[in-house]
Amino acid sequence: MSVDHSQWLAAQGDDAPLLTRALAAGGAAGAPPATLAVAVSGGSDSMAMLHLMARAAREAGWALKAVTVDHRLRREAAEEAAFVGETCAGLMVPHEVLVWDHGDVPGNLMQAAREARYGLMAAWAKRQGLGVVTLAHTADDQAETFLMGLSRAAGLDGLSGMRPEFAIDGVAFRRPFLSQTRAELRAYMTRHKLPWIDDPSNDNDRFTRIKARRALRALGPLGISVGELSAVISNLSAVQGLVQHAVAVAAQEAAAEVAGALRVEGRAFGALHPETRRRLLIAAVRWVSGAHHPPREAKLAALERALSLGKDATLGGVRFRWRDQACWVSREARACGGPVPAGQVWDGRWHLTGKVGEVRALGPEGLRQCPDWRATGLPRQVLEVTPGLWQGALLQAAPCAIFGREAATCAPSFKEFILSH
Known part of the structure; x- marks a missing residue:
């Protein structure tokens, strides 16, 4: 049975729009999960989400838990986690700190930290029996991600913004405030005289996101703001959805899923539009291997050439093998x-x-x-x-x-x- 929160929201004044988004984080009206989790770092965005979700939980009857990840990359991180813990104690919200134990991290440190963070939170949520973890990304984060994509000459997927929801190992990660600006969340914190901690890395130009944040401010005189970029991202996201649907239809026509593998009909696959074929191959590699990112374009092009010649191939822990005019796509044994x-x-x-x-x-x-x-x-x-x-x-x-x-x-x-x- 659906629960009507309209009277309660009407009494919340300027907080009502943000509280509406917090309530929506529970999912379908009338059937919210029994317990949600909030990922809190101590910054203004996540602290605002913590306070808003705590209010929404009391209204909706949810149980709420909070989690903080200490990446052990900054000395201040432990103090920030302790600050979050004290705030949670005041809100009667159970809080846990997860630590990323690591030595030297080769390659892209920020990417490795991100993947570790989500992996730790997903595993923690499953241990706790939680199905939903909320994240405090805002429209500002969307705009910055868009500019970062432009700097890499990204295509449609890289310019369509962060998804409102995604899943890792059966745990849903939701971004309820993706349409709200950072300024709106900070205004909430200021209005209620609530503290937060500013991450000193937010002023470090070594990080690409900080460069994008400063570039966004510089674009203001041209009329390019978070609002305008949000509209562009929304348009591109709609197109991306259309493309995904077209690829899904093509997959149904050209491929059959069997025992965790794919049987791709050679003739049907060859008749697809080149871009559809490319996207179908990317999806196949990622689905079979569990990779977070698409393979590099050069390696993908080499795979396409091999398959067009009827040759067997491997890529990213995935094996492509021809048999009776069909290509079987399965896990490479050594990558299991x-x-x-x-x-x-x-x-x-x-x-x-x-x-x-x-x-x-x-x-x-x-x-x-x-x-x-x-x-x-x-x-x-x-x-x-x-x-x-x-x-x-x-x-x-x-x-x-x-x-x-x-x-x-x-x-x-x-x-x-x-x-x-």
């Missing part, structure tokens, strides 16, 4: 995830029933213990990278190879993946 205890997600996307033993790749050894595997009609290289339930060297179940009583699901489906990435 390691063993996990029964009941846990294996290789980032497989869920196998069964409570005793461990889940690991079926492999040649497991396939030899499956007398009926040929009845599946699936290639050996596809079945060998599906999950098996093991006790030592003894295979207990291999659902994709018709062995044992357990069941296995691969999530999300390829179509769902295309439409959500």
